[in-house]
Amino acid sequence: MTRSDLVELLAERFGQLTQRDADAAVKTILDAMSDALVRGHRIEIRGFGSFSINRRPPRLGRNPRTGESVHIPERRVPHFKPGKALREAVGAQPVDSDERTPDA
Numbered sequence: 001m002t003r004s005d006l007v008e009l010l011a012e013r014f015g016q017l018t019q020r021d022a023d024a025a026v027k028t029i030l031d032a033m034s035d036a037l038v039r040g041h042r043i044e045i046r047g048f049g050s051f052s053i054n055r056r057p058p059r060l061g062r063n064p065r066t067g068e069s070v071h072i073p074e075r076r077v078p079h080f081k082p083g084k085a086l087r088e089a090v091g092a093q094p095v096d097s098d099e100r101t102p103d104a
Contacts (some may be wrong), residue, residue, distance in 0.1 A: 002088055003026060003030075006026055007019060007022045007023045007026050008022075010022040010025065010026065017032070022062070033051065037051060037052075037053055037055055037078055040053055040076075045083070046083065047085040047086065048082070048083050048085070049080055049081055049082040049083045049086055050060075050081050050083070051078060051079070051080050052078075052079050052081070053076050053077070053078060053079065053080045054076070054077050055074065055075075055076055056074065056075045056076075056077055057074055058071065058072060058073050058074045059072050
């Protein structure tokens with residue numbers, strides 16, 4: 001599902017919302033979530049999951065072309081942990097071979 005799919009679904013489900021209103025609602029929610037994560041806050045949506053920031057410590061890597069050692073600085077990366085209800089709902093559904101992603 002893409003952002004535009006989500007906007008279309010919201011506009012269909014709630015007849016009083018126009019496409020523009022649904023798009024503004026989705027943008028507002030996603031912007032608020034992004035801003036909270038940038039500030040280091042944790043986001044918890046009951047029944048769905050939680051978003052948080054994980055810290056990746058600095059490390060020494062290698063340039064694959066030259067074999068030269070390269071310093072990789074510390075990074076903060078977003079992390080999603082699904083909630084129990086979402087894990088159970090996904091786990092209860094059989095996998096349809098047409099809907100599998102290439103990396104699955």
